[in-house]
Amino acid sequence: MxxxxxxxxxxxxxxxxxxxxxxxxxxxxxxxxxxxxxxxxxxxxxxxxxxxxxxxxxxxxxxxxxxxxxxxxxxxxxxxxxxxxxxxxxxxxxxxxxxxxxxQGRQALDEYSTGEENWEIAQEMLTPIAHHKYDNRVILYTTDTCLGYCDYCLRSLQSTAQTEMHGGKQYWQETIQILRNHPEIEEIILSGGDPLIFSNSTIAKMIEDVRAIPTIKAIRLHTRAFTHNPYRVDDEFGKILCDYSVTEVAIHIAHPNELTQELQKSIGQIRKSGARTLLMAQIPLIKGVNNNPKILRSLFMGLYMSGIKPYYLLHNMPNIPAASSQRTSVRQGIDIMNTLGRKISHPAMPEYIIVHKTGKKTVPNEPNGTSEFIYCTSPEGHPIIRFKNWNGNWETYIDGID
Known part of the structure; x- marks a missing residue:
């Protein structure tokens, strides 16, 4: 730590x-x-x-x-x-x-372009802000604005638009009404952008609206406030988590240098509120930042000792700028995870995943792949992975170059 x-x-x-x-x-x-x-x-x-x-x-x-x-x-x-x-x-x-x-012309095939910002599959959008990919849960894009902009994030870079693409406030009431008509949806994920860019009163009203839907059992909130601006996490925010029984807060973090006294204080604000909210960390794997067993060990254990469960290690995202400069190979990620396996506390180990337009995929720890996770080369000579997704369909993932 x-x-x-x-x-x-x-x-x-x-x-x-x-x-x-x-x-x-x-x-x-x-x-x-x-x-x-x-x-x-x-x-x-x-x-x-x-x-x-x-x-x-x-x-x-x-x-x-x-x-x-x-x-x-x-x-x-x-x-x-x-x-x-x-x-x-x-x-x-x-x-x-x-x-x-x-x-050398070795840029990633999926380098981000401001002219091609659409990540969502149209059929999965209940409204312009409600993304229904998996059966029982929906992501609500409350805003495109963040407390800070990370260069590895496919979502925050959509802030290049002159106006908010998703416009959470504009579509909010329409979305709430549609969610009432989908009893199969049990969980809502408040994401963005970053929902903590809003005032506490606005956040409370959003969560209150979601809690008023009888079929919603769980509420998650995704934020990087704990690392971008930990002063945002105050007593009132902790009380909101407690009063509305928010199930989980997902904290985005990439390096142990972000585990500061101020972050610890922000965690304390939540604990003293009495909230039973789970604190989980989502960690991007970034070349030149944390693609090192020693660094990730320090981060995983530091989070664990702070009462935060390292939940996902996300292979560097698709459709980002300077992708070839930021993305390792998936095999390097496997090597790191295998190096750490059984050498740190088991609850401190996250699940290693790749993210694809059609959904997440857990990376098997076999460096040569499996029958459903195949390392190969595209006709143009680029490293790719062919994998079977959660729906049983075969998809292609652009691998990185070490």
């Missing part, structure tokens, strides 16, 4: 006049996010031209980025106070494009 520290003491120099009270205000954090390349030199006066150019290239491709001052404070910096290109937190927001792969 990473050494716990007060992030306020590590804030960049430009924030030194900010009081601890201001710093700890989650809305101040959001108002002062780093949002464009022009701000880089304001926050880091001595930052190198290469980092600025990487940010500009990101913007030229139609993407945007956003980091809270809190996230900037937990990045590792050099003697001049500049974020290190190799820092595992910084790399989650500013990918280091592998020019060699680009020159």
């Amino acid at each position: 990473a050494t716990l520290h007060d992030v306020y003491q590590r804030r960049p120099h430009c924030y030194h006049k900010i009081s601890h009270v201001e710093w700890s205000d989650w809305q101040w954090q959001q108002r002062n996010t780093l949002k464009h390349s022009g701000q880089l030199q304001e926050v880091f006066p001595h930052i190198g031209e290469r980092q600025i150019e990487l940010a500009r290239e990101w913007e030229r491709q139609g993407f945007r980025f956003q980091l809270t001052p809190y996230m900037l404070a937990i990045t590792e910096r050099d003697a001049e106070g500049n974020p290190l290109l190799s820092d595992p937190v910084w790399r989650q927001f500013f990918p280091v494009f592998d020019e060699l792969l680009v020159e």
Whole structure:
């Protein structure tokens, strides 16, 4: 587990006049996010031209980025106070494009394009915000806005649109009414974007509306607030989880450096509320960030000791920009998981999965695959995986290159 520290003491120099009270205000954090390349030199006066150019290239491709001052404070910096290109937190927001792969034409086949943002299968959408893929549960895309934007996330990058694509508020009442007419749906997952971008009163109203549907038994909430802006998790939010018996909160996290004192305090806010909510972690596997047994061991055990169950290790997502620079091979993920197997506490081990448009697939720990999970090569010579999905259909997954 990473050494716990007060992030306020590590804030960049430009924030030194900010009081601890201001710093700890989650809305101040959001108002002062780093949002464009022009701000880089304001926050880091001595930052190198290469980092600025990487940010500009990101913007030229139609993407945007956003980091809270809190996230900037937990990045590792050099003697001049500049974020290190190799820092595992910084790399989650500013990918280091592998020019060699680009020159060799080895970009991933599913590189993200702002002109092709549709991830959902049309027949699975009950409304523009209600995604009904699996039999008994529905994901509600409450917003396309996040507390910060991760470069490995296929959903947050849809924020490139000038207006929200899903428009949660616009479709909310229509969605609630349709859910009442689907008694087979037992579980609702509030996702986004990040639902914690909303006020507590708005979140409470959404959960209240869902709880009022008699057939809904479980409610999940997916967020990265615990790592982007842990000050967002306050007493009132904990009370909401308790009052409405929220079943699970899924916490998104990628590196043990994110296991700060502030994150621990946010977990404490939930515990002291009396909420019986399960805390589960979803962890992306990212080249250059955490594709290392030692790092993942530290993260898994750190989460476990904090009362958070490492639930999924997600192979780096499809349809992301700079995919070839961020994605390992699936076999490398298997090697890491097999290295850790039986060497750490069993509840600290997540399930390793790949994510496909048609659904999730558990990765078998056999490095040569199985009869339903086959490593092969496309006609163009690219590594792919052929697998049988949860519906019994064969699908193709684009593998990474180590």
